[in-house]
C-alpha cells in the first residue's frame with residue numbers, strides 16, 4: 380500500500396512480521412478457504428463487536444432521521460440542542476443504562492492495532508472487549524523483495540569468485556566477505572521460500588474432497604495425503620483432471636441423448652436433464668472457479684453514434700477473469716482476542 384509510489388525497480392523492505400510467526404501460520408492454516416476453529420471464533424467475535432457497534436451507531440442515525448423529518452421542520456439550533464441532549468444521555472448498548480453510553484475505540488498501528496469497547500456509564504457493566512486486528516502482509520510485494528535480494532547476492536558472489544580466480548584481492552579478506560554473503564543468501568532464500576509456500580498454499584493448492592478424490596483415482600492419478608491427512612493437489616493439475624472428467628461426462632451425455640432419440644420417454648428426458656444440471660454443470664462450475672478466482676465485468680460507455688440517425692452504440696463489456704483474488708494474496712497474522720466480556 381505504502382510502496383505504490385515507488386518505481387518497480389526499487390525494492391524497499393516490506394513490512395514483514397517475524398518469519399517464524401509466518402511459518403507457524405502456514406503450518407497451521409489449511410489450504411482451502413475453510414479456516415480452522417480458532418480463526419472461526421475470531422471472526423465470529425469480531426462480527427459480534429461490529430454488530431454491537433452498528434446497533435449503537437444506528438440509534439444516533441435514527442435520531443437524526445427523526446429530527447430531519449420532523450414536521451414542521453426543526454431549526455438548526457433545535458437540532459443541535461437535540462443532538463447534545465442525545466449525546467449527554469446516551470445509553471450503553473450492553474446494559475442500556477446511562478448517561479455515558481458505550482466507548483468504542485481503535486488505536487495502535489501494525490501489531491498493536493486494536494479495537495476496544497467498554498461501558499461508559501458511571502456504574503459500569505461488564506462490557507470489556509479488546510481485539511487485536513493483527514497485521515496483513517501482501518505476499519507478492521514480499522516475494523519481489525526477496526527475489527531481488529537473492530539476485531543481488533548471487534551477483535555479488537560471482538564477483539567475489541572472479542576476484543579470487545584472478546587473484547585481484549587478498550584471499551582471506553575475500554573469503555570472509557564470501558561467507559557473509561553466503562549467510563545472507565541462505566537467509567533470503569529461506570524467506571523467499573516461506574513466502575512462496577504461503578503464496579502457493581493460498582493460491583495454487585486445492586484440497587480434494589471425497590468425490591474429487593474418486594475422480595483422480597479413476598484417471599489413475601495417485602494423490603498421497605500430507606502430514607495432516609489432507610489430499611492436496613496443484614491447481615493446474617486439478618483443472619486438467621477435471622477437464623478430462625468433464626469430457627467423459629459430455630460423451631456420456633451424448634450417448635444418453637442418442638438413447639432418448641431412439642426411445643423418447645419422459646423418464647429419459649428428465650434423467651438427461653438432471654444429468655446435465657447436476658453432473659456437467661457442477662464440474663463446469665468447479666473448473667471455472669479454480670481457473671479464475673475472480674471474474675468481473677468492466678463497462679465502457681460508447682459516446683460515438685452510428686449511422687445518419689446517430690444511434691447510440693452499445694456499451695463495450697470487457698470480461699476480466701483474474702487468476703488470483705486479492706484476499707488470497709494477503710496473509711493476516713497475529714490476530715487475537717485479549718478480552719471479551721459482556
Ligand SMILES: [Zn+2]
Nearest residue numbers: 471474498504
Ligand atoms: Zn454498560
